[in-house]
Amino acid sequence: MTLQSNANKNPKSSSRRKFLIRGSIGTIGVLALGTYVFRNPLRRTVLEMAETLVPPYSGSGTEANLWFEITNENSIILHSPKVEMGQGTFTGLAQIVADEMEVNMNQVMVKAAATDTGIVDGMSTGGSLSIAQLFQPLREMAATMRLMIHQEAAGLLGVAVEAVSISNGVFSGGGKNLTYAEVASKIKEWKLPETPELKPISSYKYVGKPVKRIDQLAKIKGEPVFGMDASLPNMLHATVIRPEHVGATLKSVDTTNAISMPGVVKIIEQEGWVGIIANSFPEALAAKRKVKVEWEKSKEWTEEGIRDLLKVGNGNKMITQKEGATIDSDDPNATIYEFTSPIGAHAQMEPNGAVASVKDGKATVILSTQVIGITQKQVAEALGLEPENVNIICTYLGGGFGRRLNTSHAVQAAIMSREVGRPVKYFFTRKEEFQNDTFRPPTHHIMKGRLTENGSLEHLEHHYASGDVAINSVLMPAAMHSVLGTDVGAMRGGNIMYNAIPNYRAVQWHTTLPFATSWWRSLGLLANTFAIESFIDEMSIKAERNPVEFRLEMLSNDEKGERIKNVIQKAVAMTDFHSDVSNNRAMGLAASIDAGSPCAHVVEVSVTDQKIKVEKVTCVLDCGFAVNPDQVKAQCEGSIIMGISAVLHEKMTLKDGRLYPIIYGAYDMALMKDAPKEIDVHLIQGVDIPLPVGEPPLGPIGAAIGNAVRRITGKRLTDLPLKL
Amino acid sequence: MKISFIINGKNETLEVDGNTPLLWAIRDVLDLKGTKFGCGKAACGACTIHVDGQQVRSCSYPVKYAEGKKITTIEGLSNGSELHAVQQAWEEFVVPQCGYCQPGFIMSTAALLKQIPNPTDEDIDNAIINVCRCGTYYRMRKAIHRAAEIQAEFISSSSVNADK
Ligand code: FES
Ligand code: FES
Numbered sequence: 009m010t011l012q013s014n015a016n017k018n019p020k021s022s023s024r025r026k027f028l029i030r031g032s033i034g035t036i037g038v039l040a041l042g043t044y045v046f047r048n049p050l051r052r053t054v055l056e057m058a059e060t061l062v063p064p065y066s067g068s069g070t071e072a073n074l075w076f077e078i079t080n081e082n083s084i085i086l087h088s089p090k091v092e093m094g095q096g097t098f099t100g101l102a103q104i105v106a107d108e109m110e111v112n113m114n115q116v117m118v119k120a121a122a123t124d125t126g127i128v129d130g131m132s133t134g135g136s137l138s139i140a141q142l143f144q145p146l147r148e149m150a151a152t153m154r155l156m157i158h159q160e161a162a163g164l165l166g167v168a169v170e171a172v173s174i175s176n177g178v179f180s181g182g183g184k185n186l187t188y189a190e191v192a193s194k195i196k197e198w199k200l201p202e203t204p205e206l207k208p209i210s211s212y213k214y215v216g217k218p219v220k221r222i223d224q225l226a227k228i229k230g231e232p233v234f235g236m237d238a239s240l241p242n243m244l245h246a247t248v249i250r251p252e253h254v255g256a257t258l259k260s261v262d263t264t265n266a267i268s269m270p271g272v273v274k275i276i277e278q279e280g281w282v283g284i285i286a287n288s289f290p291e292a293l294a295a296k297r298k299v300k301v302e303w304e305k306s307k308e309w310t311e312e313g314i315r316d317l318l319k320v321g322n323g324n325k326m327i328t329q330k331e332g333a334t335i336d337s338d339d340p341n342a343t344i345y346e347f348t349s350p351i352g353a354h355a356q357m358e359p360n361g362a363v364a365s366v367k368d369g370k371a372t373v374i375l376s377t378q379v380i381g382i383t384q385k386q387v388a389e390a391l392g393l394e395p396e397n398v399n400i401i402c403t404y405l406g407g408g409f410g411r412r413l414n415t416s417h418a419v420q421a422a423i424m425s426r427e428v429g430r431p432v433k434y435f436f437t438r439k440e441e442f443q444n445d446t447f448r449p450p451t452h453h454i455m456k457g458r459l460t461e462n463g464s465l466e467h468l469e470h471h472y473a474s475g476d477v478a479i480n481s482v483l484m485p486a487a488m489h490s491v492l493g494t495d496v497g498a499m500r501g502g503n504i505m506y507n508a509i510p511n512y513r514a515v516q517w518h519t520t521l522p523f524a525t526s527w528w529r530s531l532g533l534l535a536n537t538f539a540i541e542s543f544i545d546e547m548s549i550k551a552e553r554n555p556v557e558f559r560l561e562m563l564s565n566d567e568k569g570e571r572i573k574n575v576i577q578k579a580v581a582m583t584d585f586h587s588d589v590s591n592n593r594a595m596g597l598a599a600s601i602d603a604g605s606p607c608a609h610v611v612e613v614s615v616t617d618q619k620i621k622v623e624k625v626t627c628v629l630d631c632g633f634a635v636n637p638d639q640v641k642a643q644c645e646g647s648i649i650m651g652i653s654a655v656l657h658e659k660m661t662l663k664d665g666r667l668y669p670i671i672y673g674a675y676d677m678a679l680m681k682d683a684p685k686e687i688d689v690h691l692i693q694g695v696d697i698p699l700p701v702g703e704p705p706l707g708p709i710g711a712a713i714g715n716a717v718r719r720i721t722g723k724r725l726t727d728l729p730l731k732l
Numbered sequence: 733m734k735i736s737f738i739i740n741g742k743n744e745t746l747e748v749d750g751n752t753p754l755l756w757a758i759r760d761v762l763d764l765k766g767t768k769f770g771c772g773k774a775a776c777g778a779c780t781i782h783v784d785g786q787q788v789r790s791c792s793y794p795v796k797y798a799e800g801k802k803i804t805t806i807e808g809l810s811n812g813s814e815l816h817a818v819q820q821a822w823e824e825f826v827v828p829q830c831g832y833c834q835p836g837f838i839m840s841t842a843a844l845l846k847q848i849p850n851p852t853d854e855d856i857d858n859a860i861i862n863v864c865r866c867g868t869y870y871r872m873r874k875a876i877h878r879a880a881e882i883q884a885e886f887i888s889s890s891s892v893n894a895d896k
Contacts, residue, residue, distance in 0.1 A: 679863065
């Protein structure tokens, strides 16, 4: 079969989407051009989108893209433009393919598309968007693919299209059967049909059901290949020297003692880093200790220095929400609280790294990344190659959480491989992970409010300062910042959702810090909701009001307001929520809406010997249509536990100009003993399309815990991590 | 130096520096990649394996101490195609998310159940101190209790068979 395009024969369809078909012996592929291209949005749209909508899928619209492959064994391989980092996306996508193509779940395999085998997302895998963005386009493409093969099958079987039935990937008609693979191998010229009507969701066998993860058996057996497990023949191992001090730059390097160490192949000096390449990783590491490096330190950064930089009133100011009047700064009836959150580390279990092979003007890089397309561009640029000569292969990710939106190490690995003319594998040590993370930025919040005489909020203001989240990220070109003026990542959860209050506003202060800060699961949501929902709770206490009614009356009657009310009321009903304390145990409530998914938590907290323990979490999430309810629940459980870890345990600090701690344990994280024994997740499907699920449940967790602690101890805790 | 041990039932002899952490011998010399590197400092448990039935953090265990010992990694935990009780329970509760920490947790749990066949929540809290960033602890705890049940069923059924 040769490469051919049917697009021109089908003008109506080609205006929407162009299909190309490619084949080789035994396999065929449908190459589709997505129409779901990010349109250049106006500032207002972006700002709205930043907190409410699912941006359309942003796959490249200029090249032919491979989505499906049919194997001789009659399996369908989906080359997914989104990667699997634990969120269960591959399973959700497989469910969609199985249902629309009428095959069994076990006939579908999902692989992350590599840049030379398929379409990779032009932006990223992140923002909890994979299923939300791909649900509709993937259904359409799978259905079109099925119909195309169905029509061909009818021809081959010599019966009318209507007389052919399909089940489990086998077409039957006229007393004969043909598999997908058999039809595909006989097709000479593909005829692209119009996209057929999609099946009603209610008729799906897999979509909407708690299907088991397709990757779990392999993961239980330790089989999947992560970036750290990749290897290439004749590969060397490397390690890199990078600064420990914040803001330090490389001044001089002395490799005399290191170069003669056993196993060392080459040591290279580059701008800002040194690469040590050896026969094995332990040898590279041993040699690294012998390299003498002098650093230029312009300044010794301290905790206080960072806090001085990062506070409300400092940096770039942007009003992100404004309704009614402001509170006078000297208003005697105003209540004002300050909140802070610390620097947070990603601490994903698989360290960052890459296996690279650069030879004869071509590069291959294997790694765990959330930004395959961007990594390709960066490597190509650094090596002076055309992007099509750089192939990026993404493995399973040992956690993402936003850390793998920055993959500058791919470039370093490629340079080292070019220098030694052999494949090179290199990855971060855990100390390097902690000291050179792209951290969750610290934040500072000032909440202001004023009650009416009847105890309702008439004024509410959220002023918040944050380091970079979206700004300075590869995902946000610099031009976007001047258009937006605000950091849309730091803004997540920063606006007030209580739109029935007559006067409210949100004001962002943005500062770029001397160390890299960036995306961390849920972005600004965790800290912003902590501040807002703690303050709301405090105001309800001040007003001597029931915290549930107090909240409900401030929510508007539009669709968004009703959906938020709904999750709150459901969580309250499920738990018989009350404000009583018994045996140093009490409940706390908080809610938020993130990317269109409202979430409410009621937590039960105990305090023993000044130690805060979360005993039970009841979570109600309106996630729209749940493609896989069990995996949505898994995402809620994971978000809740990661949230508890951030809220009660985690904190990076500056000491001697360096970021600490540098190891698990010292970087205190929630372990088995800290995870609640009961997590009760209830899903509401308030709209009929899938909405983001992997981050929204991180919103309310901090305030819900703080609000419970307030009931037990009478103390309002205002700084994360919460300590008594 | 030359080091010999039995790993997953197979005799292996390696020529390595005796101070090399066992983890790297397993991963890079024997190419068994199921045992993971997370920290290299015995702080996360991703590299947990069994040495003579005891759980060991292989990143901090010099390979020379493995001389003559019996090592089991995640690849050797199941009995042929039959999954180990812990793996069966893990599958039942759909525990893994990213999966990177999971071999370490599964090996730790298997070792725990050998020592304490029916662990209480407190036993679990004390013994299972690995790190999972995806936060799968909630399902893991349920799966650990379930694994204890599966193991007990297996033991009682095999003793019934033995009686016959
Ligand atoms: S890698 Fe061995 S304990 Fe972390
Ligand atoms: S499943 Fe991802 S770290 Fe545990």
